Amino acid sequence: MDEWAAPDLTVSYTHFPEPLHRPEAFKEMLAQTHRFFPDLTIDIDAVVTDAPQAVVHWRRDTFQNGEMFGVVASGQSVEVTGMTRYRTEDGIVQKEHGIVDNASLMTQLGRGPASTDET
Numbered sequence: 001m002d003e004w005a006a007p008d009l010t011v012s013y014t015h016f017p018e019p020l021h022r023p024e025a026f027k028e029m030l031a032q033t034h035r036f037f038p039d040l041t042i043d044i045d046a047v048v049t050d051a052p053q054a055v056v057h058w059r060r061d062t063f064q065n066g067e068m069f070g071v072v073a074s075g076q077s078v079e080v081t082g083m084t085r086y087r088t089e090d091g092i093v094q095k096e097h098g099i100v101d102n103a104s105l106m107t108q109l110g111r112g113p114a115s116t117d118e119t
Helices: 023-036 102-108
Strands: 005-013 042-050 053-061 079-089 092-100
Touching: 005 023, 079 102
Parallel strands: 005 092
Antiparallel strands: 042 053, 053 079, 079 092
């Protein structure tokens, strides 16, 4: 991140209460994410570029540590998808904005709406 992020980087996701400013704040959030998902892998499903922007569709899995949405981790397998838009200048990320499918994550953790399947 030190190599690719601008010193005044701004990162926002729809589930953040407010944007993160500067790479150090983003690193702290990433460290928390890695505590929840220590074997985190992010698979890139698609990348669309239109300089100076790029959009990445991604997914990740396995909730292992801590508590999220009131559910204690038990190593359950989950798949979370999202999209992130990056704005760059001279090859350096200036802004990152993303959307994470937390509704699906909550459902997989047993905290989302109950199934209404009436078959």
